[in-house]
Amino acid sequence: MLKRKKNAYLQHQNSNAMVTRYKIKTLTEFVIERQSEYPHAKGALTRLLNDIATAAKIVNREINAAGLVDILGTVGSTNIQGETQKKLDVYANDMFITMLKGGGECCAIASEENEKVISFQNNIAELGKYVVAIDPLDGSSNIESNVSIGTIFSIYRRKSEIGLGTLEDLLQPGVNQVAAGYIIYGSSTMLVYTTGKGVNGFTLDPSVGIFCLSHPDMKFTETGNIYSINEGNYVYFPEGIKKYIKYLQEEDKCTLRPYTSRYIGSLVADFHRNLIKGGIFLYPGTRKNPSGKLRLLYECNPIAFIAEQAGGKASDGFNRIMEIQPKTLHQRAPLITGPRKMVEKAEEYMRNFSPKMEHSPMPTEEE
Ligand code: AHM
Ligand code: MG
DSSP states (O other), rough: OHHHHHHHHHHHHHHHHHOOOOOBBBBBHHHHHHHHTTTTSSSSSHHHHHHHHHHHHHHHHHHHTTTTTTTEEEEEEEOOOOEEHHHHHHHHHHHHHHHHHHHHHHEEEEEETTOOOOOSSTGGGGOEEEEEEEEEEGGGGGGGGGGOOEEEEEEEEEEEEESSSOOHHOOOOOGGEEEEEEEESSEEEEEEEESSEEEOOOOOOOEETTTEEEOOOOOSSSOEEEEEOOGGGGGGGGGHHHHHHHHHHHTTTTTSOOEEEEESSOOOHHHHHHHHEEEEEEEOOOOOOOOOTBBBIIIIIIHHHHHHTTEEEEEEEEEEEOOOOOSSOOOOEEEEEEEEHHHHHHHHHHHHHHHHGTTTTOOTTOO
């Protein structure tokens, strides 16, 4: 009898040994653990990141329901760039503002959807140490076609001491970013962020509403074989970009060219794919829009911070994106980002074929 019991026990032990146990790490656990790497941290940034993650989950819920409820379509108002706002843009903007205002760690934000800085007027928020630049729903023209869209955010320590956050608090170069990240609302929803110590990605488990670490220490490959650019603008591109595109399309066994072209037209989705698979994203200045289309504060800088932390590069064709001193909230900048070697090659073409663009942008169409 005793022997039978002993055998059963050993059998049980053996079967247990064969089961590999995985510990799921949640975003909250991860951020708290990482806080200890900053000796003077008191948890404010941790709380701020959690507020952003919570807002993202709520926005994600609405996006998923977009086809079901009457939430698609335009609200009728236009944002300061003169673009028609979608209902979900407005919803996402309101949600992030509400969470950041209520959280008390952020004293002001700059949003793509608001012309001016929004300074939070309440006793707690005015003591907040941080400011946030955010594009609440980037690529929203893709909503109707069920294509991935995203949220992009950038966090800075405020310059002013206390009181209402100011424009100067937000007009900081990207090198001052304390943290940056994006949320991609795709076939699954992911939050990818950096605080300057690598890049980590978390996938939302929709059944329990928790972001779980799924892509630890994300890195760009040294070089890649994908390029992403809106080639419909080809005729307006500077010579350097035109020649670089032709280089990418040439046949060359050593560098495995020609490369593959992939363009969704949704920055977060294009960048995310390239980060995972190895590719360069370009939105250069054009004859129509000499500074390109993307906004420095809440599109280029956060993406640049992530790119650099993942071992890649982000450039305006000549200069490091994160060193550009912003002059206005919604200013645009050309963006070339991806694996270091690919970006350097594009820069080489810009220097060789469009050197004047470094200091004087291309003449616009009207000139
Ligand atoms: P948006 O902020 O109005 O959504 O525009 C930004 C988007 C980016 O996500 C994307 O990279 C780019 O616009 C695509 O522009 P285009 O359609 O000119 O290629
Ligand atoms: Mg945008």
